[in-house]
Amino acid sequence: NAGVTQTPKFQVLKTGQSMTLQCAQDMNHNSMYWYRQDPGMGLRLIYYSASEGTTDKGEVPNGYNVSRLNKREFSLRLESAAPSQTSVYFCASSEIASVGELFFGSGTQLSVL
């Protein structure tokens, strides 16, 4: 019963480096999401995929790209990391986007120096 699995759990990057955060769910959910969480600001939606084959911008998409590789996997890419992208990143999934009940992965702590 893995649920939503994110890798890596921790990452330190230098400004300008790139990396991809991986997310996979085994609940046969249709919708997947990427959020970032910063102190005092709650969870902010970066990108989401309402169904396989679709992706859309959330509240804070600048500096990020996503790929819905298949129904199970949804990756988040930072092409040129900036210190402002230092955050905790959570992947989530839901059975269908119209319901909105989210199940979260364990998170990735990212620091950009």
Place this chain on the structure above:
Amino acid sequence: QKEVEQNSGPLSVPEGAIASLNCTYSDRGSQSFFWYRQYSGKSPELIMSIYSNGDKEDGRFTAQLNKASQYVSLLIRDSQPSDSATYLCAVKETGGFKTIFGAGTRLFVKA
């Protein structure tokens, strides 16, 4: 910009008391409302969903919704130290797929 507002706290209650957490939202057409619990260093966990006006009870938790006042609350009865966490209010936007979160209320339950 659709918003979800919560008092950041911390809210401190003694063990066995009722903890009352409140949330207001700006999207008048929203139909789906959620409470998540997040322990320090962990990911959010869904604890309550509510879709219609009134109260919904699940064990020691009661969610209350008043759409006319755009107000959602969570009551935790017989609070336990293990309830100490940050509680996030979340609202799904009208006609879309995005869920907007409040910044959360930190709850401390003193033994």
